Amino acid sequence: MKIYFLGAGALGCAIGGTLAAAGSEVTLIDPFEAHVEAINRDGLRLKGGDTERVVKVRAALDSHGLEPADLVIVLVKSFHTRAAIEGAKGIIGPETAVMSLQNGMGHEEILSEVVGREHVLAGKTYVGGVLLGPGHVIAGTRGKRTVIGEFDGSMTPRAQAIAAEFERADLPCEVSDNIMGVMWDKLLINVSTGALSGITGQVYGSLYAVPEIEATAIAAVAEAMAVAKASGVTLSIKEPRDAWVMAAEGLPYEFKTSMLQSLEKGSITEIDFINGSVVRGGRKFNVPTPVNQTLVAAIKGIERRLEAK
Structure with missing residues (x-):
């Protein structure tokens, strides 16, 4: 699955890096130039507990020139949501799913206004992360679940496919009929x-x-x-x-x-x-x-x- 992260801070890197390590085609999109350069040059360093691994994953300052994604996960700061998705319209294809994993409420309404409600589903995650420096993140993923779902509670193939992609990376994920x-x-x-x-x-x-x-x-x-x-x-x-x-x-x-x-x-x-x-x-x-x-x-x-x- 081709997955782009809008916002590659601690949480975006923790989830995106874990997905990339399991074989997903991940691109981390973030305006933090030193961070992007470090990831592309040295790989993404993911620290979990007493172990650390380096994951090869693509990073970019913006979405210019990227092909449409299967899934866009939004993890920018809430107040940057509209600007981020407005600037990423080029990676939203006819079948692209767009999902926020941000804290709080109201992001899905903004995303729907920009790309259309049919593209948007919702999610919440209990994964944690801490940015230690450019290209270096603590990833708190072990046993931390993510819950996703359609607004109408239906168990759609796209929601099930996203959950399966997370599960394949050992990221517990369930589809809820009460998102x-x-x-x-x-x-x-x-x-x-x-x-x-x-x-x-x-x-x-x-x-x-x-x-x-x-x-x-x-x-x-x-x-x-x-x-x-x-x-x-x-x-x-x-x-x-x-x-x-x-x-x-x-x-x-x-x-x-x-x-x-x-x-x-x-x-x-x-x-x-x-x-x-x-x-x-x-x-x-x-x-x-x-x-x-x-x-x-x-x-x-x-x-x-x-x-x-």
Whole structure:
């Protein structure tokens, strides 16, 4: 299968490199020139546990000159989604599937507006990754599942083919008939810790040591669950505290959320696609979301302060 990754940061490299090592025809597309050059020159160094391997995989700064793909996986930062897919129209053929594995909600609507809803399916992944340097990534793939699906819940040949390609690379993948529920389940976990970690500057160990933070996290998740219920989504997470507990499972004391990492780098965050999506849903279905509104406002204020520096 010919698979292009729009966004070859830590996660794109972790998944793309693993697929390439198993024989998929992968191209990693990313504007980070030193990263692309290192991958093409030396191969992609994938570190997993105490072992490291070098994978030969093609990388490119953009999609210019590439043939249409069988599958385009979108893993750019949420706020770059529209620009990335607009710039990649040349690799979208009549049968190309386009799938986001990004955090948060709302990406599929953007992708559908640009390439047509018939091309788009949804997915969520629990694979992790850390970019150590150009062409060098920690890939947390072992036992980490990816769930994909069609919006209407149908078990299509294309979804099954994608899952089979992942499985062939020892990347656990299943096709769900309730992908919206899967996406909301993952959103609840992001809602529980991302903004609070970013606002307080706390790593997971210290974040989980403050009862007031836990209470606020549970309240934010409860709002998100109410919005999901109002929109007709069936969740597998039944209690707000479960999302808070699940968010920290298997992670070290010093783990930092992506939102905290973005703020520490002076970058804007994906708040609009995480807590912000809860707020938008609340407005649509007339569900109060004061906790999430407050978290969004606080993160926006921090972003504004960093921007002014």
